[in-house]
Amino acid sequence: MLVAIALGHLGALYLLGKLLAPDLTGGIEREVVAAFSLEAPPRPPPPPPPENEPEPDEGAQGSPGKEAIPQPVTAPEPEIALPRPSPAPQASSTGAADRSGARESGNGTGAAGGGPGTGSGNRGGGRGGVAVTRPVHISGRIDDARDYPVPPGGRQARRGTEVIVRVIVGRDGRARDCSVYRASPDPQADAITCRLVEERLRFRPAQDAAGNAVAAPFYWRQRWF
Missing domain, CATH: 3.30.2420 (TolA/TonB C-terminal domain)
Known part of the structure; x- marks a missing residue:
């Protein structure tokens, strides 16, 4: 009760001051408000920009390895020589000779040497060469x-x-x-x-x-x- 009565007297005095001396009460209000006003703390300065860091060294290329040269390997000679079959003739023959094929000499058929026959080649005794001029x-x-x-x-x-x-x-x-x-x-x-x-x-x-x-x-x- 005493606190309430004291607050009531203070309120009555404040109202009388506002009516009789408004300038005095306004100054007191500003001082009280300034005493209890809260200001936001200043913001910290921004951090400095990061410096350009050098790229890490990836390392130089190593020296190439030496080329490996395989040791030569040869097949051993067989102790027994294998027989080589004679090539079969490309064309069949009805003669009684023991050989045939395109050979320069021999007793078979199909020898590919020069001959006196006619033909259209550059050699021979026949007619029918290749034309080099026109009619x-x-x-x-x-x-x-x-x-x-x-x-x-x-x-x-x-x-x-x-x-x-x-x-x-x-x-x-x-x-x-x-x-x-x-x-x-x-x-x-x-x-x-x-x-x-x-x-x-x-x-x-x-x-x-x-x-x-x-x-x-x-x-x-x-x-x-």
């Missing part, structure tokens, strides 16, 4: 429009077209074995061209490396204007 057209012409019949639609239907035929020029300079290499729109005219090339045209035959005349192909182009 050359030297005479004969196919330029008469009357040799070709009028196609359906008139001659203008064939105008501006062409046919290429292939022939074999023999050693006598004549063309044989004609065939159509590139056809025209008129099959009848292509067949007539083959016949006229074999009948009318003459050629200088091709030659081999020795200057002998040999058969060789030749291509003839026939155009219609």
